[in-house]
Amino acid sequence: MTADRVAPARDDVSGGVDPLPVEEARALVERVTENVGRVVVGKADVVEDALVVLLARGHLLLEDVPGVGKTMLARALAGSINGTFSRLQFTPDLLPSDVTGTNVLDEAAGGFDFQPGPVFGNVVLGDEINRAPPKTQSALLEAMEEGQVTVDGETHTLPDPFFVVATQNAVERDRVYDLPAAEVDRFAKKCTLGYPDIEEEIEVLGRVVGHHPVEDVEPVTDVTALRRARETTARVDTAEPVRRYVARLVGWTREHAALGVSPRGGIALLRCAQARAVLDGRDYVVPDDVKREAPSVLAHRIRADTGAELGGEDATRIVERALDSVDPEAT
Structure with a gap:
């Protein structure tokens, strides 16, 4: 199997690459x-x-x-x-x-x-x-x-x-x-x-009884196409209600944990939701994308109690409670 041929990426007016x-x-x-x-x-x-x-x-x-x-x-x-x-x-x-x-x-x-x-x-x-x-x-x-x-x-x-x-x-x-x-x-x-x-x-x-299959991995794309796919993801629409939902989720963790989610964590959640939308073939984010990504994006950033380690079982529970408590439709 060989890498698919893709049109070479070129600089656009914003200095990036053409999205796929x-x-x-x-x-x-x-x-x-x-x-x-x-x-x-x-x-x-x-x-x-x-x-x-x-x-x-x-x-x-x-x-x-x-x-x-x-x-x-x-x-x-x-x-x-x-x-x-x-x-x-x-x-x-x-x-x-x-x-x-x-x-x-x-x-x-x-x-x-x-x-x-x-x-x-x-x-x-x-x-x-x-x-x-x-x-x-x-x-x-x-x-x-x-x-x-x-x-x-x-x-x-x-x-x-x-x-x-x-x-x-x-x-x-x-x-x-x-x-x-x-x-x-x-x-x-x-x-x-x-x-x-x-x-x-x-x-x-x-x-693996003969040799490990990782030795035979062949490319199915290339870094140029990947950069273009990342640009596609970056351009996925995040409407104001979705951004508000993310902000309210991370804000909830700050109110209910010794260390809540940072602004960087909120950005990561929204970007991962954009990627999830691409995986579902959409150019816009819906609240379900945020919900799908929240547990693996947020929990490791949370310290439930003073002296507790980051991302423990209690941190996972805090994310679950945040998802249960924050209504994506609320303003």
Whole structure:
């Protein structure tokens, strides 16, 4: 299978790229979902969540037990869009320069050359991100928010698209560091893969007895088409009542939790709702798009009680109560 040919993107009057028609953007997502599904068995909902985040120009946090396919999901996504894949294995001794890159003396030229770090990729896997100390974790903050890194006062632009998939081990709590709230807030969604059921596991075993199917992933689109699909998503209409509904939801969490959802979280929710509309073939957001995206977008940003951890079970309950309490039709 080869990547579909698409017309090259060109700058428009606003300095962006031409959007794809909504149906073409939807078809792109369906092709990628099907392609990744050849590697990650039985997790179409999580693959879809990842693509929602990708279209919404966000980043994804995966927290789960070891060995359920978090790394394979990131690799299969990169291969499906014909993008560059980079892996960051976070360890306690990892330095910020190991993430962003560093300037190296070039004696022949009499100056310094910038050597990019692994953060320079279209899909960047931050594996076990909570094993690195906060100083190293913070090396991703500028990259995730602004699509650039600054080294020795010089700014370097990251590839477009730039998509971080960070993983956390959900069972080992020794020798790990809590993610700072500012970093957690930069992830549009937090998801889990979970164990496969018996039939899915039989399918997995049948696929990998020879070699892993991720080695055979071929692109079904390219980064140019993906950029155009992201522009399609950005232009999906969000009427004032929908924006008001999002604002009232995040406001409710602030009134009923020690730490509620930030304005950045509200923006992430609306952008993910735009992506959900594209997946449904619409160029406008409806309240059901917001409701569908709210649990995975909002819960990890909430601290239910003073001293509680971000995104615990109580945080999930707060999102459920917000959805039950806030009427999308109210003004």
